[in-house]
Amino acid sequence: MVSRPAEPAGTVDSGRRSGLTRTSVGRRQPVGLVSRRGNAMTILSSSTPMAAFCEPLQLSTDLLTGRVSLAGELDRTVAHRVLEACAALTASGAQVWTVDVAGLTFCDVEGQRALIRAARLAERSGRELHLLHPRPVLVRMLTLVGMGRLVGSPVPVP
Numbered sequence: 001m002v003s004r005p006a007e008p009a010g011t012v013d014s015g016r017r018s019g020l021t022r023t024s025v026g027r028r029q030p031v032g033l034v035s036r037r038g039n040a041m042t043i044l045s046s047s048t049p050m051a052a053f054c055e056p057l058q059l060s061t062d063l064l065t066g067r068v069s070l071a072g073e074l075d076r077t078v079a080h081r082v083l084e085a086c087a088a089l090t091a092s093g094a095q096v097w098t099v100d101v102a103g104l105t106f107c108d109v110e111g112q113r114a115l116i117r118a119a120r121l122a123e124r125s126g127r128e129l130h131l132l133h134p135r136p137v138l139v140r141m142l143t144l145v146g147m148g149r150l151v152g153s154p155v156p157v158p
Contacts, residue, residue: 006044055105066094066127071103074111082111090125096156097122102133106142116147 055072059081068085082099090095099115101107115131122129131138131150139151
């Protein structure tokens with residue numbers, strides 16, 4: 001009689017005599033990453049489209065004060081909305097445009113380009129554009145491309 005080595009606790013031989021195929025008992029295999037937003041919890045799996053977990057961009061424009069507020073994710077799919085909002089400011093009488101980016105949770109290169117294009121639009125219109133409350137990573141990105149002047153805020157914050 002040939003003795004087989006003892007199986008580690010918690011494993012079951014799948015029926016093959018080689019003992020090479022084992023299945024865990026009592027343990028669950030991870031199904032994916034867990035995303036938590038507030039009290040909600042979502043399980044991300046490889047079959048879940050990532051667009052389902054993006055925060056949509058919320059944009060508000062105040063033509064009287066020349067202020068644009070951004071919240072959510074500024075990426076290539078919505079970057080054009082920032083430029084459209086700043087184009088609407090050209091019709092306002094505001095000489096200084098402020099873009100409040102405190103609510104941005106993500107900004108990719110296209111979002112950064114949209115902010116730079118908005119600043120150039122302001123310059124062509126004889127106005128100034130300033131970013132309010134930028135996160136350090138956005139300050140660093142803009143400084144690296146030579147647009148650090150956008151993050152200086154010489155205007156009082158309302």
